[in-house]
Amino acid sequence: RKEVEQDPGPFNVPEGATVAFNCTYSNSASQSFFWYRQDCRKEPKLLMSVYSSGNEDGRFTAQLNRASQYISLLIRDSKLSDSATYLCVVNSNDMRFGAGTRLTVKP
Amino acid sequence: DTGVSQDPRHKITKRGQNVTFRCDPISEHNRLYWYRQTLGQGPEFLTYFQNEAQLEKSRLLSDRFSAERPKGSFSTLEIQRTEQGDSAMYLCASSTGDRAPYEQYFGPGTRLTVT
Numbered sequence: 401r402k403e404v405e406q407d408p409g410p411f412n413v414p415e416g417a418t419v420a421f422n423c424t425y426s427n428s429a430s431q432s433f434f435w436y437r438q439d440c441r442k443e444p445k446l447l448m449s450v451y452s453s454g455n456e457d458g459r460f461t462a463q464l465n466r467a468s469q470y471i472s473l474l475i476r477d478s479k480l481s482d483s484a485t486y487l488c489v490v491n492s493n494d495m496r497f498g499a500g501t502r503l504t505v506k507p
Numbered sequence: 508d509t510g511v512s513q514d515p516r517h518k519i520t521k522r523g524q525n526v527t528f529r530c531d532p533i534s535e536h537n538r539l540y541w542y543r544q545t546l547g548q549g550p551e552f553l554t555y556f557q558n559e560a561q562l563e564k565s566r567l568l569s570d571r572f573s574a575e576r577p578k579g580s581f582s583t584l585e586i587q588r589t590e591q592g593d594s595a596m597y598l599c600a601s602s603t604g605d606r607a608p609y610e611q612y613f614g615p616g617t618r619l620t621v622t
Binding site: 404432434442443444445446449487491493494495496497498499500 | 547552563612
């Protein structure tokens with residue numbers, strides 16, 4: 401079993417849609433959690449850290465469920481510019497990345 | 508530009524040759540990380556430094572790979588006797604080590620092609 405698992409997608413949604421990504425992790429001792437986005441042939445860029453109480457940044461909401469070892473990212477009112485691969489990242493002693501979920505937002 | 512920089516951006520080499528990549532982290536960051544990424548996969552952790560000390564090294568890192576950070580600033584990653592399976596994007600990231608959650612910021616990567 402992979403340490404961090406994500407649905408690879410692809411998710412194809414129309415502009416304005418709400419889309420949710422899920423991620424599960426296996427190491428219960430994990431301490432920090434993040435979502436990164438990665439555009440094609442570019443480096444990953446930090447989207448947001450994920451806190452135990454859940455957190456929101458504009459159209460983006462992240463949730464953490466430690467009991468179920470589950471992280472989610474919700475994107476509301478999706479834009480064409482949201483098209484990218486979204487990487488779930490879990491930090492215990494080192495950063496473990498999921499393989500990413502690909503999102504395409506269409507006009 | 509105060510972000511993470513990497514050099515070169517692209518490297519094509521023949522199998523069996525040695526290559527070296529450089530990473531310059533964000534200046535106030537004392538942690539530096541190396542990752543490898545292949546198509547369709549997330550970045551795979553290789554090693555990390557806190558200042559000049561190499562604190563962790565992935566079991567996946569063969570003895571052909573070596574990394575240094577001699578003065579706690581820039582770092583180099585060397586691959587000896589390259590193999591075709593080493594073809595990948597090599598990413599460097601840096602973070603502060605002062606407080607969690609230790610958010611990492613990535614450089615643009617060095618794309619290695621071994622022919």
